[in-house]
Amino acid sequence: MPPVLTQKPPVFISYARNTGAEAARALHAALGNDAFFDQEDIGAEDRFPPRIADALLGSRVVVVFPDEGYFTRPRCRWELQTALGLFARSPVRESLSHLVVVLPPGQKPSEIDWFPPELQSASWQSTADTAAVLDMVQKRLEQNHHTLGHRYAERGEPEAAVRARLLELSEAQRSVSLAGPEDAASIIQEAVEAYRKLAKSSPDALLPDLALSLNNLSIRLGELGRREEGLAAVEEAAEAYRKLARAKPDAHLPDLAMSLNNLSVDLGELGRREEGLAAVEEAVEAYRKLASAKPEAFLPDLAMSLNNLSIRLGELGRREDGLTAVEEAVEIRRKLAKAKPDAYLPDLALSLNNLSVHLGGLGRREAGLAAVEEAKEVYQKLAKANPDAYLPHLASSLNNLSVDLGEMGRREEGLAAVEEAVEVHRKLAKARPDVFLPDLALSLNNLSIRLGELGRREEGLRAVEEAVGVHRKLAKARPDAFLPELASSLNNLSIRLGDLGRGEAGLAAANEATEVYRKLAKVRPDAFLPDLATSLNNLSNRLGEMGRKDEGLAAVEEAVQVRRKLAKARPEAFLPDLASSLNNLSVRLGELGRKEEGLAAVEEAVEVYRRLAKARPDAYLPDLATSLNNLSVRLGELGRSETGLAAVQEAVEIRRKLAKARPQVFQSALARSLRSLSVSLGQAGRADEAQAAADEAAAIEARLSSPP
Numbered sequence: 001m002p003p004v005l006t007q008k009p010p011v012f013i014s015y016a017r018n019t020g021a022e023a024a025r026a027l028h029a030a031l032g033n034d035a036f037f038d039q040e041d042i043g044a045e046d047r048f049p050p051r052i053a054d055a056l057l058g059s060r061v062v063v064v065f066p067d068e069g070y071f072t073r074p075r076c077r078w079e080l081q082t083a084l085g086l087f088a089r090s091p092v093r094e095s096l097s098h099l100v101v102v103l104p105p106g107q108k109p110s111e112i113d114w115f116p117p118e119l120q121s122a123s124w125q126s127t128a129d130t131a132a133v134l135d136m137v138q139k140r141l142e143q144n145h146h147t148l149g150h151r152y153a154e155r156g157e158p159e160a161a162v163r164a165r166l167l168e169l170s171e172a173q174r175s176v177s178l179a180g181p182e183d184a185a186s187i188i189q190e191a192v193e194a195y196r197k198l199a200k201s202s203p204d205a206l207l208p209d210l211a212l213s214l215n216n217l218s219i220r221l222g223e224l225g226r227r228e229e230g231l232a233a234v235e236e237a238a239e240a241y242r243k244l245a246r247a248k249p250d251a252h253l254p255d256l257a258m259s260l261n262n263l264s265v266d267l268g269e270l271g272r273r274e275e276g277l278a279a280v281e282e283a284v285e286a287y288r289k290l291a292s293a294k295p296e297a298f299l300p301d302l303a304m305s306l307n308n309l310s311i312r313l314g315e316l317g318r319r320e321d322g323l324t325a326v327e328e329a330v331e332i333r334r335k336l337a338k339a340k341p342d343a344y345l346p347d348l349a350l351s352l353n354n355l356s357v358h359l360g361g362l363g364r365r366e367a368g369l370a371a372v373e374e375a376k377e378v379y380q381k382l383a384k385a386n387p388d389a390y391l392p393h394l395a396s397s398l399n400n401l402s403v404d405l406g407e408m409g410r411r412e413e414g415l416a417a418v419e420e421a422v423e424v425h426r427k428l429a430k431a432r433p434d435v436f437l438p439d440l441a442l443s444l445n446n447l448s449i450r451l452g453e454l455g456r457r458e459e460g461l462r463a464v465e466e467a468v469g470v471h472r473k474l475a476k477a478r479p480d481a482f483l484p485e486l487a488s489s490l491n492n493l494s495i496r497l498g499d500l501g502r503g504e505a506g507l508a509a510a511n512e513a514t515e516v517y518r519k520l521a522k523v524r525p526d527a528f529l530p531d532l533a534t535s536l537n538n539l540s541n542r543l544g545e546m547g548r549k550d551e552g553l554a555a556v557e558e559a560v561q562v563r564r565k566l567a568k569a570r571p572e573a574f575l576p577d578l579a580s581s582l583n584n585l586s587v588r589l590g591e592l593g594r595k596e597e598g599l600a601a602v603e604e605a606v607e608v609y610r611r612l613a614k615a616r617p618d619a620y621l622p623d624l625a626t627s628l629n630n631l632s633v634r635l636g637e638l639g640r641s642e643t644g645l646a647a648v649q650e651a652v653e654i655r656r657k658l659a660k661a662r663p664q665v666f667q668s669a670l671a672r673s674l675r676s677l678s679v680s681l682g683q684a685g686r687a688d689e690a691q692a693a694a695d696e697a698a699a700i701e702a703r704l705s706s707p708p
Contacts, residue, residue: 008058010141011035012148014079019069023102023127027063030134035063053166056082057149057159061140063100065127067107082166083148087116090155091250098144098151100136102127117297161206164194185220192217192233208255211240215259222266225480227524231266238263238279257286257301261308268312271526273570277312284309300347303332307351314358317572319616323358330355330371349378349393353400360404363618365662369404376401395424395439399446406450409664415450422447422463441470441485445492452496461496468493468509484531487516491538503546510539514555530577533562537581540588553588560585560601579608579623583630590634599634606631606647625654625669629676636680645680652677652693671700 011034015024028037036055052075056062062083070076087095096118102125125133149159195210214237221230238259244252260283267276284305290298306329313322329351336344352375359368379394398421405414422443428436444467451460468489474482490513497506514535521528536559543552559581566574582605589598606627613620628651635644652673659666674697681690 008055008147009034009036010060011137012056012059012062012079013037013065014056014062014076014083015065016067016069016073016076018073019067020065023104023130024063024065026127026130027102027133027137030130031137050163050167052079053163056166057152057163058147059098060144060147061098061100061137062148063102063133063137065102067104078166082162084116085162086148086151086155087118088251091116093118098140098148100125100133100140102133104128117294157206182224185217185224185226188213188217188220207240207244208252211237211244211255211259214240215262218262218266222269223481225478225482227266227270227480227527231263231270234259234263234266253286254290254298254301257283257290257305260286261305264308264312268315269527270524271528273312273315273526273573277309277316280305280309280312299332300336300344303329303336303347303351306332307354310354310358314361315573316570317574319358319361319619323355323362326351326355326358345378346382346390346393349375349382349397352378353397356400356404360407361619362616363620365404365407369401369408372397372401372404391424392428392436392439395421395428395443398424399443402446402450406453407665409662409666411450411453415447415454418443418447418450437470437474438482438485441467441474441489444470445489448492448496452499457496457499461493461500464489464493464496483516484520484528487513487520487531487535490516491535494538494542498542498545503542507539507542507546510535510542514539529562530566530574533559533566533577533581536562537584540584544588544591549588549591553585553592556581556585556588575608576612576620576623579605579612579627582608583627586630586634590637595634595637599631599638602627602631602634621654622658622666622669625651625658625673628654629673632676632680636683641680641683645677645684648673648676648680667700668704671697671704674700 011031013024013028013035015021017039024037028035036059038049038052038055040049056079062079064070064080064083066076066080070080083099084096086098096116099119101115101119105126105128108124125136127133146154149162152162153159192210192213195206195213199206199210214233218230218234218237221227221233238256241252241256241259245256260279264276264280264283267273267279284302287298287302287305291302306325310322310326310329313319313325330348333344333348333351337348352371356368356372356375359365359371376394376397379390379397382390383394398417402414402418402421405411405417422440425436425440425443429440444463448460448464448467451457451463468486471482471486471489475486490509494506494509494513497503497509514532517528517532517535521532536555540552540556540559543549543555560578563574563578563581567578582601586598586602586605589595589601606624609620609624609627613624628647632644632648632651635641635647652670655666655670655673659670674693678690678693678697681687681693
């Protein structure tokens with residue numbers, strides 16, 4: 001028999017003191033001095049004791065009691081992670097021969113995905129039969145003559161490196177749990193540097209840990225708005241995982257795919273959307289390969305990656321492709337949730353929310369509404385059982401539902417949904433302001449829009465003023481993260497003030513928003529030029545309302561210039577925005593008597609929308625009708641009444657079809673077009689037809705003004 005290379009107890013017992021102590025104590029009594037059984041109370045915020053690390057690495061068998069309380073304890077998770085680390089480095093059954101898993105009768109681990117498939121399908125030892133557990137431990141001791149630390153060393157990772165990693169991991173996590181966002185990032189940065197030093201002496205062993213820390217660092221930096229630094233961290237992580245996956249694909253391809261997903265998010269937030277798409281496409285390809293071989297292990301990751309892919313495609317205007325990706329994600333998650341609802345219903349709800357956004361972007365609003373209503377129902381059930389975990393998701397879903405209901409013309413229902421979202425976010429923000437104040441501000445912004453749509457303008461103004469106040473406070477503390485949100489709220493504030501006739505105040509808000517976006521776009525043009533153009537469009541409207549027509553024209557001309565450049569590079573994403581600005585430019589030019597130029601601008605807008613509506617009628621026919629209405633006005637101003645009449649007749653025809661399908665949304669627009677048609681027919685001397693159009697418009701307006 002080979003010599004036993006340990007002087008420490010050969011058995012290490014890993015258990016949660018609050019739930020597994022009785023069973024663990026029974027086993028310890030049976031094993032006596034052969035078992036390390038720690039009974040000191042170690043809090044979640046305490047450092048991992050070196051004596052426990054030494055005992056774990058000095059043992060030959062690790063007995064784990066992964067009951068309902070086990071995975072809530074960081075120390076237990078670190079012990080299990082270390083015990084499973086051999087399998088991660090050499091995924092064969094022999095790498096699990098030191099592990100014994102014991103559970104209450106009939107139970108499986110509460111977080112079974114922690115365990116490799118070889119263990120997930122195993123017959124678990126029962127806490128009800130200590131004798132059987134003892135027998136299994138003795139058999140494993142006979143099989144394993146080397147300590148856990150020695151076996152790590154055999155696989156190329158020195159025991160000292162494993163010990164250092166375990167202690168460093170616990171110290172970093174402990175400190176992060178006690179720190180604010182900036183301090184947490186600094187602590188993880190220190191952990192990265194520590195791993196960097198350790199990896200120099202043992203690169204094969206510690207490069208995975210360095211890469212994981214870099215991934216975590218990138219997430220923290222992104223939360224602080226330090227996106228370039230976050231990108232640098234995740235790029236380094238992806239590079240490390242790529243190297244590891246090249247040498248050991250079975251072990252590290254999943255890690256590479258994870259880091260590529262994170263890389264995609266960071267690139268997207270920096271406006272580098274094509275690169276972000278390339279990264280997530282590679283992640284999807286990797287997860288497809290992994291899920292084909294091991295569906296139970298990797299189908300959830302494939303669905304997550306497809307969700308991300310759909311977002312990247314949508315940002316590039318490839319909405320049909322984005323819809324296809326998210327529909328596949330929903331299909332996968334629906335199957336997973338059917339088999340394991342507790343584990344996968346939250347993921348299904350997340351994908352349904354995303355699905356609703358993509359369907360809405362393609363004009364398929366009824367289908368989008370159905371998706372977000374299903375998401376809301378799922379989150380309601382989850383939040384009822386576990387409010388701390390799922391109330392934030394429910395509030396987010398209510399926000400999305402509010403938007404979809406508003407776009408369907410069901411404004412009172414939309415208002416009720418967002419009022420509930422605000423109520424939830426207000427409670428959450430009161431308890432944890434650092435986490436939930438940004439979400440409260442977002443809900444307040446949405447609330448102000450819904451109130452404005454219902455004519456409750458003063459209440460809408462109060463809501464957006466509160467949102468601006470929250471964002472101003474957040475941006476003062478963390479400008480990199482929250483200045484964009486402040487600018488967005490200021491734009492909304494300017495609209496609400498304009499609706500109430502407070503032109504000067506509205507103009508001041510629009511000017512401030514534009515200046516913020518101008519500074520942001522100077523530093524990060526890919527990310528913020530689109531927002532600058534939107535703000536310039538809004539500024540143009542405010543200036544026009546104040547009679548400052550030349551300045552309004554200059555603002556919208558700059559918006560058109562920016563959007564023309566963007567649309568040239570990414571037509572699918574930015575042509576709709578260009579057409580919108582061209583419509584606005586036409587109005588400004590008309591106000592200044594530059595009628596031919598105004599006509600040219602709106603003709604270009606009509607041409608763009610006609611092309612878009614041919615490809616996606618559900619999404620762009622409403623915009624085409626608006627442009628045709630505007631075109632008829634410009635033509636009438638130039639005395640081209642017959643051509644103007646044809647344009648407004650086409651607008652009426654489009655809006656009549658739209659109003660027939662969705663009367664709540666499009667009847668008011670149809671009435672406006674009929675009024676324009678009446679004017680054009682009168683100018684053409686067709687008095688009877690003009691009166692008929694005016695009568696039809698009046699009838700629609702009367703129906704709309706009558707109480708339901």
